[in-house]
Each structure stands twice: as structure tokens, then as C-alpha cells.
Amino acid sequence: MLGSGFGELADAVQNADIISSKDIPHWPPSTVEGHSGQLVIGVLEGKTVLVQQGRAHYYEGHSIHQVTLPVRAMRELGITHVFFTNAAGGINQSFKNADLMAITDHINFLGFGGVSPLRGPNDPTLGPRFLDMLNAYDKDLRALAVNVAKEAGIDLKQGVYGALAGPTFESNAELRFLKIAGCDAVGMSTASEVIVARHGGMKVLAISGISNMVNLDGNTPTDHEEVLATGKILAPKLMTVLRGVLKNLEI
Numbered sequence: 398m399l400g401s402g403f404g405e406l407a408d409a410v411q412n413a414d415i416i417s418s419k420d421i422p423h424w425p426p427s428t429v430e431g432h433s434g435q436l437v438i439g440v441l442e443g444k445t446v447l448v449q450q451g452r453a454h455y456y457e458g459h460s461i462h463q464v465t466l467p468v469r470a471m472r473e474l475g476i477t478h479v480f481f482t483n484a485a486g487g488i489n490q491s492f493k494n495a496d497l498m499a500i501t502d503h504i505n506f507l508g509f510g511g512v513s514p515l516r517g518p519n520d521p522t523l524g525p526r527f528l529d530m531l532n533a534y535d536k537d538l539r540a541l542a543v544n545v546a547k548e549a550g551i552d553l554k555q556g557v558y559g560a561l562a563g564p565t566f567e568s569n570a571e572l573r574f575l576k577i578a579g580c581d582a583v584g585m586s587t588a589s590e591v592i593v594a595r596h597g598g599m600k601v602l603a604i605s606g607i608s609n610m611v612n613l614d615g616n617t618p619t620d621h622e623e624v625l626a627t628g629k630i631l632a633p634k635l636m637t638v639l640r641g642v643l644k645n646l647e648i
């Protein structure tokens with residue numbers, strides 16, 4: 398699942414069948430610039446992959462169930478491992494622009510506010526009513542990513558992702574709060590998708606590209622152009638890590 402500015406990662410997929418998500422009934426369209434809305438199905442590093450270029454976001458007006466429908470579909474297709482990527486604002490002051498951060502855990506502020514993709518009747522064939530979220534981000538996959546990054550000379554940070562609904566970037570007080578709460582990075586996606594992936598028993602690796610450092614000093618505004626521009630620097634590093642993990646993954 399490729400986030401803002403990372404769509405080109407799908408170009409390396411071999412023997413690709415490309416499906417426009419517009420042609421799939423009920424698939425949530427992604428309208429944000431930098432998200433192309435295609436599914437690319439083929440082979441990468443010897444593994445069969447489905448790459449989703451761009452995702453739908455809750456702030457676009459879809460229900461959280463619609464936003465996470467692609468993850469349900471992935472499970473129905475027999476997918477066992479899901480790699481999520483996203484662009485995120487760096488809160489941890491030891492991070493810098495264009496760093497990568499393997500997500501160790503999340504704080505899902507949408508969930509605090511009552512927005513859950515598991516809200517409503519539960520179909521037990523899809524997963525349990527009460528889902529345990531401990532260790533949702535697979536330790537072994539993360540360890541593999543760390544090793545691959547190390548060998549490639551990429552400084553892969555690790556940390557907690559705070560998921561907000563957006564589309565506003567954070568206020569000064571919100572940023573101070575997120576920092577105190579233990580978030581290392583903040584973004585507008587991923588956590589709800591991870592919940593659905595875990596509901597379906599899939600293993601999750603998630604990597605944030607730090608597209609901007611948040612403005613704890615309260616002066617420099619964040620803009621989406623910056624997020625997309627940094628995405629271009631991040632994409633090759635992200636690709637190296639994801640390809641390495643795929644290559645070494647024993648499925």
C-alpha cells in the first residue's frame with residue numbers, strides 16, 4: 398500500500414497486470430494529488446505482489462469502512478503479508494527530513510474518537526469481534542527491514558505513529574500533545590488499515606517516510622508540496638528496503 402508520493406515503487410513490478418481502481422465496484426477513489434489509484438499485480442523479488450498505488454483517506458469523505466475495503470479485498474485474494482507506506486511528519490527531534498521510520502506501534506486517535514473500521518456487526522469469517530492490538534506491527538518483519546536497511550547503508554529509524562484524521566496539519570498545541578503522548582511521527586492514514594489487516598490475521602510491516610519535520614517551534618508551516626517533493630527522495634530508499642524484505646521473506 399503506497400502512500401503519498403511513493404506510487405513509482407510499482408514500476409519495478411514484473412509481468413504486471415494493471416487494474417484501475419475506478420473499474421472495481423465500491424473501491425474507494427483516491428483524489429489526492431500524488432496518488433494514482435491503480436493496482437499493479439505481478440512479481441517483485443520472486444514474490445507475487447499486489448501493489449496499490451495510492452490509498453483513500455478518511456478526510457476525503459469516505460467512511461472508515463470504505464477506506465479500509467482494499468485491505469479486506471487483499472485478504473480475500475489470499476494475501477498474507479501487507480506492507481504499508483505513508484508520508485508522515487517527524488516529531489522525534491532525532492529524525493530529519495527524508496528519514497524512514499519503521500512503525501513499531503500506533504496511537505490511533507480516530508479510534509479514541511469512536512471511528513473504527515470494526516464498528517458495526519462483526520462477521521466472524523473476517524475476524525474476531527474484539528481484536529487484540531498488541532504487537533500489531535510484526536517484530537520479525539521489522540527486524541528483517543532493519544537488517545536490510547543496515548546492509549544498504551540506510552538509517553532506518555523506528556517509532557510510534559500517531560494517526561489523525563486530517564486534512565488539517567496539526568496545531569501547535571496538538572503537536573506538543575502528540576510529542577508528550579509518545580508519538581514519533583504523525584500522519585493521516587495507515588492505523589485503520591492496519592486494524593483491518595490484523596483483524597484478518599495478516600502480518601504487517603509499516604514504514605513512514607518522514608516528509609517534513611513538524612513545527613514544534615511554531616513558525617514554519619507544512620505544505621503538501623513539501624510532502625510530495627520529499628517523497629521523491631524517500632521513494633528509492635523505501636524501495637530498497639521493501640525489495641530487500643520481499644527477497645528475504647520466507648513464505
Ligand code: HPA
Pocket residue numbers: 484485486487566567583584585608609610611619624
Ligand atoms: N502531519 C500530518 N500528516 C502528515 C504530515 C504532518 O506533518 N506530513 C505528512 N503527512
